[in-house]
Amino acid sequence: MSHHLLSWLIWLPVLGAVAAVVLGHSNAQRARWIALATAIATFVLSIGLYCGYSAEAGSLQFVEKYLWLGVLNVHYHLAVDGISVALIVLTSFTTVLVLIGAWSAIEEKVHQYVACFLLLEALMIGVFCARDALLFYMFFEAMLIPMFIIIGIWGGPRRVYATIKFFLYTFFGSIFMLIGLIYLYLKTGSFDLDYLARYPLSLTEQIWLFLSFLLAFSVKVPMFPVHTWLPDAHVEAPTGGSVILAAIMLKIGGYGFLRFSLPITPDASHELAWLVIAMSLIAVVYIGFVALVQEDMKKLIAYSSISHMGFVTLGAFVAFELAREVGAGDAARLALQGSMVQMISHGFISAAMFSCVGVVYDRMHSRMIKDYGGVANTMPWFAAFMVFFAMANSGLPGTSGFVGEFMVIVASFQASPLIAATAAITLVVGAAYTLWLVKRVLFGEVANPQVAALTDINAREAIVLGGFAAATLLFGVWPAPLTELMDASLQQVVQQLMHVKV
């Protein structure tokens, strides 16, 4: 099994999805249990992957490579390094909690709902393992379909607008990546990522390729100014959809930068790093202010996600300045670590924040901040969790939210104090929008009879929030396991981005 562990990780959820649809067709409860069992089994497998992966080497491990479409030289080529392992564990962990969280929130077509999530899990794990560009692209695009369905069927009142916007927006971006990949194939005759990373390309070629990748991944992250699909998608998505979208799908954008832009077009990335850095800083500051004035809780958290993801792209591209301009290889590594830790941490925290909204939405059927007030009076345990996650979202040391931001800020200070200072504005603005939300929702007198009638979280909700809280706290007080897992692999990324191709 260990030879095919990655295939198992991808195909087990697919099998579970089929089983849930077939066997759970008439019995919603059975569908839920099948899905949960599958998700837990996948999580256990991913822990096996974590334990079996040898972090010191930092090399690609668990390799599976078979010729798939011989005529195009496409391979079914799977392998993982430390970065992928971290993201795969995050994916399987989150999926388990999402299925628990949706246990009673979804009543219609349960078997299809849980099947969608399992398919989504399979495709996302596929994205993180694929070492063949076309295979990656397939997973990358296929992922849209289950999410399209999740928002379109189980979503809110404006779900059709949101789901079409979501689909077209992201599809528009990734089409350009396909063009880029086809160009690369025609030029090199291969889709192999390692081969492409070594293949010399002229600066002009790199710049065009870089732009095509940038379009695809910046929409996914999303970065300013192509972020406007996200708030709409989040608002209309059911809680589980929001959680997966925020926790994992956004990460695929950041992951794409690390797997495509940095290794394949290092010189163009260096040349245009200023552009991405500027976009990231705008995301951090501009979006922070926009988040401040949102009246819809989910929109607020969606904007906060965009702002936090700004640190991911900032870290990844400030690394170029550090490695190539300043000559500080270790600082570049610190920036990349910060970027990756921020991805993982944001996975937990944004998932938890959306789950919190889900908890009260299930009771009140409103996402509007003004409908709440004084929730802490009737839901003290919920309030404790939400304050904790709000603090994590504000980047409080001791929570994982701090670690990535800290690394990115201190590393980028070496590239330019002004970049660091702009990014650090989030210390104030991030705390402002998050804690103002907390103040308006949780604190104060009981605002209305609906709030007075609220009941505190049940055991199932406590498991979901507690799971996220444990992860947030663990990596907040002890990030070493995470950084050790990825360090050697990120060192290779640093070497790739130092490698001048032209």
Next chain:
Amino acid sequence: MQSMLLTIALAPLFGAVVAGLFGRQIGRVGAHTVTIAGVALSLVLSLVVFKRLAFDGAPVFNENIYTWYQIGSYSAHVGFLIDRLTAVMMVVVTFVSLMVHVYTIGYMKDDPGYQRFFSYIALFTFSMLMLVMSNNFLQLFFGWEAVGLVSYLLIGFWFKRPTAIFANLKAFLVNRVGDFGFLLGIAAVLMYFGSLDYATVFANRESIVGKEIEIFSGYAWAVPTVIGILLFIGAMGKSAQVPLHVWLPDSMEGPTPISALIHAATMVTAGIFMVARMSPLYELSETALAFVVVIGATTALFTGLIGLVQNDIKRVVAYSTLSQLGYMTVALGASAYGAAIFHLMTHAFFKALLFLGAGSVIIAMHHEQDMRYMGGLRKYMPITYWTAVLGTLALVGTPLFSGFYSKDAIIEAVHHASAQGGAAYTYAYWCVLLGVFVTALYSFRLLYMTFHGRERFVVADHGSDHAPLAGSAPAPAVSSHGNDHHANDKADAHDHHHGHQPGHLEHAPHESPWVVTLPLILLAIPSVCIAWFFVEPMLFGGFFDGAIVVAPAHDVLAEMGKDFHGVLAFALHGIQTPPFWFAFAGFAVATYVYLFNPAMADRAARLFAPLVRLLERKYGFDELYQAVFARGSLLLGRGLWKWGDARLIDGWIVNGSAALVDRSSGILRWMQSGYLYHYAFAMILGLIALLGAFLWLK
């Protein structure tokens, strides 16, 4: 040693977790027992550590506990650095914390959030210990933010009160402005030293001398100055220095025990401690020191002045705290770090005492905090009164009291520094000197308005011991504008003290129970006499050697040490210096005005009406920040959202392109009408156009 230190830090955390998570199961007694046991254990062990370092000559302890991360050459750890500076802080923190824990049993006895409160204050003790025991910048920042978190939770402890949840948000955000600078300072340290460990950084401190950094291209700054000022911005937030002081008075919305513990004795002094800890870096930049001294002096004088017009008993003490923090900061700026830490210590005792005394009064007055409805309480609560007198005497700097030594040392140090030159230090000297007068004035005003004079409250006749005072209607003794928050305070009194009429009590005030008065007595002892034992070693005897570094050219304390001939001689000499007479003048004015001639106060208020109004508005900082930052951010956010996101990106580009496709395909569809004669007509038009073009071109 390591396991002992871990116990010191973790025992309060254990108490906090148990009381927080299992508060309902273990009940009230369980909650206060487990947290008090934890903090008491920390205190005992801290005393052991202190004894070893201070008397047994134990070496400095500096070890890492575990690795936080290791990335290339960068690493971060959790670890402890225990030298005498740390040991002093540990004893102060755990001692005051223990007193406050005991006091809380009495103060919060009717509160439904009893267990939660104990959990928070124990968590605070843990965080503060992590801050002072840290051996690196990262853990320092962890403790720094963690105490901020607990402060946020405790200011908003009564989360139903709109003023409380406004105040805690404000406190957190203003502190975050400070942290903004602090974090960048840490980034600069990491950039130039490649390490976050104090020991490594301090050992290599000379390496940044003469280096410059370009923040904006073309403007080069000396690196020590940049690091010093950035770190100090953090201290300005945490230690509430102008212009980031605005959160501290509002923090009085929290229950009184935490005002004593967090917002007087310990957390707000974290900034002072931090700068003292970083003395090896600050000594490299005279610019940074001058910046520190100016900020400190401004805070010391001008916030003290506001204290003169406050009527809320806690707010007077709060402004007094601001002012005293200013004194400590001035000491830092004058390179008299030892004096700053010494004043930090004495202030922790007497200010905690004054706050807890105020709390005791508040209990007696059934949660009335307005001094205009007090008076004459001395005979009802003798213990509270006498301890408050001792605290006041310490605060104003009466010779032989602890506050005298620490404050006089600061003023003297600034005097020496100003003699060496620099307008900043001359300004500071005058500020702290005038500040002494102001301190005495507001302190005795508080004492007299609360404990002396006529009783300005009425006790309802429930057959109580004290007959109601017929005809003694509330008669505000000072300007009746009051402070602007007062109306709010009334509107949302405590959970358990609803809608009482100001100045009307159901029962006569009486002395508080022993759990309240015992901490008062235990705090009064060091407030009076701690200096007798420590003034010589801490200020002049090299007690902090190794922990605090002073450049020889700045060493004002060493210079003063030449004239030091013992505790008593210092006090006798003090009587002959200006600070004593300034304090005496304050005492005399307060005594005359508030004890013998209350009408004077009103007349003076009318005479200086514009000045009084300026002070009552606190120089307008709150209004300015509210208008510019709070409202400005919202306007900016709304503008960006409506115009940037909704109109430009979504409206024009995203939906605009969709609409363009829609419209052009609409035109195309309209043309594909399916009628043959439309197509024929179009053909003819086309033919004519082509022929016309052909002819015209030809």
